[in-house]
Amino acid sequence: MLHVALANIKTYARRYIAVILAVAIGTAFLAATLAVNTSTRATLKNSLGDSYKNADLVAFPDWSMASSEGEESKDLSMSNLDDVRKLNGVSTAYAIAYSAGEVHTADNGYTVLTSPVSAEQNLGGMELVEGRAPLRANEVLIDDSHAKDMNVSVGDTISLNSQDTAAKNYTVVGLQRSSTDPQISGYALLGMQEGAWTKFAGKDFVPSSIVVNASGNIDAVQNELKTYFTDQKLKNISVLTADEKVIKDVAALTDGSDQLTMVLLVFALIALVVTGLVVVNTFNVVIAQRTRELALLRTLGAKRKQIRSSVLIEALLIGILASVAGVALAVGLMAGLIKLLHIYVPSMSYATLALSPIGLVIPVIVGILMTVIAASLPARRAMKLAPLAALRPFDSASVKNRAGKLRIIFGLLLTLGGAALLGYGAYKGELPIAFVGGLFSFPGILMLASLFVPSSVYGIGKLVAGRSVAGKLAALNAVRNPGRTTATATALLIGVTLVSMIMVGGQTAKATLNNSIAGEYPVDVTVSLFDQKADPAKTEKLAKEISNIQGVEQSTTFRSATAVIDDPGSSEDAGLQLMAVDPQGFEKVALDPSIVPADGEVVMVSGYLKPGTKTMTLGGETLKVKESKASLYTDIVTFDTLKTLKTVDANSGFMGVLVKVDPKLDSAAIGKLVDQIVETAGVERYMVDGGVVQNAMFSQIIDVLLTIVSALLAVAVLIALIGVANTLSLSVLERTRENSLLRALGLKKKQLRAMLAQEAVLIGGVAALLGLVLGVAYGLLGAQATLSGMGDMSYDIPWLQLAIVLVVSIVAALIASITPGRRASKLSPVEGLAAE
Numbered sequence: 001m002l003h004v005a006l007a008n009i010k011t012y013a014r015r016y017i018a019v020i021l022a023v024a025i026g027t028a029f030l031a032a033t034l035a036v037n038t039s040t041r042a043t044l045k046n047s048l049g050d051s052y053k054n055a056d057l058v059a060f061p062d063w064s065m066a067s068s069e070g071e072e073s074k075d076l077s078m079s080n081l082d083d084v085r086k087l088n089g090v091s092t093a094y095a096i097a098y099s100a101g102e103v104h105t106a107d108n109g110y111t112v113l114t115s116p117v118s119a120e121q122n123l124g125g126m127e128l129v130e131g132r133a134p135l136r137a138n139e140v141l142i143d144d145s146h147a148k149d150m151n152v153s154v155g156d157t158i159s160l161n162s163q164d165t166a167a168k169n170y171t172v173v174g175l176q177r178s179s180t181d182p183q184i185s186g187y188a189l190l191g192m193q194e195g196a197w198t199k200f201a202g203k204d205f206v207p208s209s210i211v212v213n214a215s216g217n218i219d220a221v222q223n224e225l226k227t228y229f230t231d232q233k234l235k236n237i238s239v240l241t242a243d244e245k246v247i248k249d250v251a252a253l254t255d256g257s258d259q260l261t262m263v264l265l266v267f268a269l270i271a272l273v274v275t276g277l278v279v280v281n282t283f284n285v286v287i288a289q290r291t292r293e294l295a296l297l298r299t300l301g302a303k304r305k306q307i308r309s310s311v312l313i314e315a316l317l318i319g320i321l322a323s324v325a326g327v328a329l330a331v332g333l334m335a336g337l338i339k340l341l342h343i344y345v346p347s348m349s350y351a352t353l354a355l356s357p358i359g360l361v362i363p364v365i366v367g368i369l370m371t372v373i374a375a376s377l378p379a380r381r382a383m384k385l386a387p388l389a390a391l392r393p394f395d396s397a398s399v400k401n402r403a404g405k406l407r408i409i410f411g412l413l414l415t416l417g418g419a420a421l422l423g424y425g426a427y428k429g430e431l432p433i434a435f436v437g438g439l440f441s442f443p444g445i446l447m448l449a450s451l452f453v454p455s456s457v458y459g460i461g462k463l464v465a466g467r468s469v470a471g472k473l474a475a476l477n478a479v480r481n482p483g484r485t486t487a488t489a490t491a492l493l494i495g496v497t498l499v500s501m502i503m504v505g506g507q508t509a510k511a512t513l514n515n516s517i518a519g520e521y522p523v524d525v526t527v528s529l530f531d532q533k534a535d536p537a538k539t540e541k542l543a544k545e546i547s548n549i550q551g552v553e554q555s556t557t558f559r560s561a562t563a564v565i566d567d568p569g570s571s572e573d574a575g576l577q578l579m580a581v582d583p584q585g586f587e588k589v590a591l592d593p594s595i596v597p598a599d600g601e602v603v604m605v606s607g608y609l610k611p612g613t614k615t616m617t618l619g620g621e622t623l624k625v626k627e628s629k630a631s632l633y634t635d636i637v638t639f640d641t642l643k644t645l646k647t648v649d650a651n652s653g654f655m656g657v658l659v660k661v662d663p664k665l666d667s668a669a670i671g672k673l674v675d676q677i678v679e680t681a682g683v684e685r686y687m688v689d690g691g692v693v694q695n696a697m698f699s700q701i702i703d704v705l706l707t708i709v710s711a712l713l714a715v716a717v718l719i720a721l722i723g724v725a726n727t728l729s730l731s732v733l734e735r736t737r738e739n740s741l742l743r744a745l746g747l748k749k750k751q752l753r754a755m756l757a758q759e760a761v762l763i764g765g766v767a768a769l770l771g772l773v774l775g776v777a778y779g780l781l782g783a784q785a786t787l788s789g790m791g792d793m794s795y796d797i798p799w800l801q802l803a804i805v806l807v808v809s810i811v812a813a814l815i816a817s818i819t820p821g822r823r824a825s826k827l828s829p830v831e832g833l834a835a836e
Contacts, residue, residue: 019371020322025718027326027367028333034359035334042354047180051096052211056218058245059084059225060209062238074234075206078116078198084210087228089221092213094118099201103188104159104167105150110188111684114162114200117141117191126191130154131174137196140170143178146188160190162200209245308380315375316368323367327360407447414444426784434785438778442497445774446490453489454482457766461758473742474758489767496768496809500775501782503801508783511796521691522592522628525659527677528560528687539655545680546657551673554660556585560634563619563645576618577634578602580642581658589660591691595628595636603628603636619645657681661692670696725760725816740828753821757814764813768806776802 052058061075076095084093098113117126117134129144131154140160142152152158154172161167170192179189192200214221222239229237240248297307338353418441425434461475479485527546529539536557543555559580587596597603601624602616609616613625621644623637637645661673670692678685743752776797784793 019318020325023319023322023367023371024326024329026370027323027363028330029326030366031327031330031360031363032334034362035330035353035355038354038356038359039334039338039352042352050179050181052209052242052245054213055211055242056214057212057222057225057239058209058242059212059229059237059239060245061236074236076208076210076234076237078194078205078207080232080234081207081210083228083232084212084225087221087224089214089216089224090212091215094211095207096209096211097197097201097205097207099162099197099205101160101162101190101200102167103150103190104161105152105156110146110150112146112160112188112190114140114160114190114192114197116194116197118194127177129175129177131172134173134191134193134196137193138168138170139173139193141174141176141191142172143189144175145178147172147175150188160200162202165200211242311375312372315372319368319371320364322371323364326367327363330363331355331360408451411444411447414440415448416444418442418444422778422781422785426781426788429785429788431785434782438782442774442778446494449490449493450482450486453486453493453766453770454479456770457485457489457762460766461762465758471755471758474755474762485763489763489770492764492767492809492813493771493774496771496805497774497778499805500772500802501779502775503798503805504776504779505783505786507796507798507801508780508794509787511794512783512787521694522590522595523658523690524589524591524661524692525674525677525688525690527657527659527681527683528689529654529656529681529683536655539657542681543657546659546677549673549676549680551662551665551669552659553662554585554588556582556589556658557655558586558658559639559642559655561642561645561647563642563647565618578642578645579634579636580639581636583638586636586658589658591660592628594626597626597636597638597641598624599638599640600624601626601637601641605629605635619647621645659690665692667696725819743828749825752825753817756821757817760813760817761810764816765806765810768809772802772806 059076078095078097081093081095084090095116098115101112101114103110103112115126126141128141131141134140140158142150147153152172154174156172157169158172159167160170176189176191198205212221212225218241222241225239229235229239335353338351341351418437418439421437422434422441423437425431425437458475458479461471465471465475527542529542536559539557543557546552547555561578561580563576563578565576581597583596583598587593590596595603595605600621602618603626604613605628609625611627613627615622616625617623621641623641659677661670665673674685674688674693674696677688681688743749780795780797783795787793
C-alpha cells in the first residue's frame, strides 16, 4: 500500500495543500516557541554575563548558602580582591562593583555608574575601543555610546562627584565598549583607577562579585578559592564557573522558571488543537474524493486493514513533509527577526539565535503524530468501506447514541462546575480558582457545541435569508451535516473566543489601572531636578518653559527638604521628608483639591503617623495633620511653613516642577510630551514621573502584550479558516448531483456561488459571534478575578475592536468560499447528474 499512497500523493497533490499548510503553520508555531526559549537564554547569557564572559571563575555572595543556624551572612570587600590576586593559581582578578555619581559637562549634568579599573587586570572586564586605561587618579574611561550622547571624547575634561564626595575634574583617556548587560546598559559607565574609585565610592563599598582568570587547572583554582573564603569565614560566598554563573543569573531573572515559554506553549497548543480539527476535516474531503477508487481497490482484493494503512501512510508522509517545512519556516523567521533586530536596533546587537536539537526534533515528531492521529478517524471510516459502496463521512456522535449522550453529560458537568468556580473566583478575586473554572468550563462548552451551533447557524440563516433562494438553500445546506458544521465552527470559535477574551481583559485592565493610578497620583507629571542645585529662580524659569509646551495646562514648582521630627522616641537626627509647594500654584495642578496644604498644616501621605492623629511636632513647630492616600514621594507643606521649620540640613534637598497636562492626550501623545519635558529640563527620563506617565507606561505595556497575543492567536484563526474551505469542498463533493439538479432547474452559476458563499459566511459568522460572546464573558470575569484587589473595577469593552474581529472573520470565511464555489460552478449540469 506504500506504492498506492505515494501514487495518490503524486497524482492528487493539490488535495493535500490545506493539510500541509495547516500542519506547517502549527508546527512552525511550536518550533518558534522552543526557539524563542533557547534564543532568550542565549541572549541573556550574552548580556547578563557581559562582565565576565571571558573569565574562568566568579565568586559572589549566594544567599541560598547562608547558614540555617542563623549565622550572619557576609559580603565581599576590596581587601578580598587583593587576597585573591595573591593565590597561586590566579592569573588575573577584578571586582565587579558600581557606585553612582554625577557627571557635569559644558552642556549638562548626567547620572552615571562608576566602576574600578586596573590596567593590569584586563580593564576590569571592559573592552577598550579607543585610547588607554586610566593610570592616574584623575583619569577615567567612558563607554562609547554614552560618550557620543554626552558629546565627550578622549582628551576632554569632565566634572564628577558622588553623593559623599565633592566634584572633581577628571580627564577622559579612553573609550570602552558599551555594556550589553541590561541592568547597567541604561547608564553611562565610567571606569576609574582602582585606588581612586575606592576613595570615590567610600571605604565600605561592597563589590557584587570577584571575577578570576586561572593560570592553571580551573578546578584546582576553584577549590583554592573555596578554601580561602571558608578560612575567611565567608561561608555564603559561592565560586562558580562563568557559564554556571550566567545560568544562575538567568534563573534568578526568570524566577527560576520559563514563564515566557509556558505562555507561548499555551498558544502553540491552541494552534495544534485547531490544526488537528482541520486535518480531520481535510482527510474527510480526501477520502470522499477517492470513493470510487477505494471501492475499486476493495473489489480487486484490498483488505480493510490495507485501506486503513494506505490512508495512514499518506498522513505519515504528509506529516513528515509539512512538519519539516514548518520547522524550516520557524528557523527562517527567527533568523530574519534577529537580523532585523541587529540592523534596526543596534543596541540589541547581543541578541542571538540559538537552536537545540531537541527544539528541532520535538516539533517534527509532534507534527507527524498530530497528523497521523487526526487522520485516524477518517482512516477508520475508510476501513469500513464495503466493495462497490460509496463512502460518505459519518456524522459525529449524535445526542441519540451512547457516545453523544456521554459527551453531553460530561459537557454539562464541566460547564456548570467550571462556571461556578469561575464566578466564585471572580467574586472573591481569587485568580487561581477562576483560572481552573475557565479551564474546565470552556472545554465543557465545546463539548456541548453540537446542541447550539447547528441550530444557531440554521436560525440566523433563515433570519437573514429573506426571500432569497440561495440564502434559504445555504441555511439548509450549512446544517446538512451537523457534526462537520460543529467541528468547523468550533475550530474558529476557539480562536475568536481567546482573541476577544484577551482584548476585553486587556482593555478592562487598562481602564482599572488608569483609574487606580489617577486616584493615587494627585499630580500628572513630576519633574525632579536631582542633578541640579536647588535654585528657585532657575526652577521658576524652567516651570514657565514647560508651561509653553503644547499639551501642558499648568505648572508650579516644589522643593524637597528634611525636617527634624520632635516626637518622643525619635532619634535626635531623625527627619521627615517633605515637599514644599506654593498653595495657589499647587491648587491649579493638583487633581485632588484635598491635598493642597494650608500654612501651619502638613498633608501626610507617608503613613508615618497613626491614623487619626490630629497634630504633630515637626521642626520645632506644632502642625495640623491632614491625612491622604495620595501616592507622592513625600509629605506636603507650604513654602511658608517650611521656612518656620528646623531642617536636618538647610542646604539639602532638591527642587522640581509639578505639571498638569491636557486630559485629552492619549498614551502616544503623553510619551512625546514626556520627551519634550525631558529635553526642556535637561534631565534623565527617570526623573520625570507622575500619574499620566504611569498611565502611559502601563497602557503601552498592555498594548504591546495585546498585539503580541492577538498575533499569536491569529494563527489559530487562520488555520480554522482553512477548515472552513475544506468543509465547503466536502459539501460541494457530497452534493454534486443535487447542485447539478438545481442548475438544471434554473439555478444560475452566480446563484450557486452565492449559496456557497452564504454557507461560509453563516458558519464563520456564527462561530465568530458565539466566540465574541464567550470571549467578553471570560475577559470580564478574568479581569475581575485578577484586578479586583486593586480597588474599584472599571469595565471597558472595546466594541470597535470586537466588531473588527467579527467583520474580519466573516470576510475571511467569504474568501475561503471562492475556490469551492468556482469548482462547483464549473461542473456542467449534465456531467453532475451523470456522476455516481
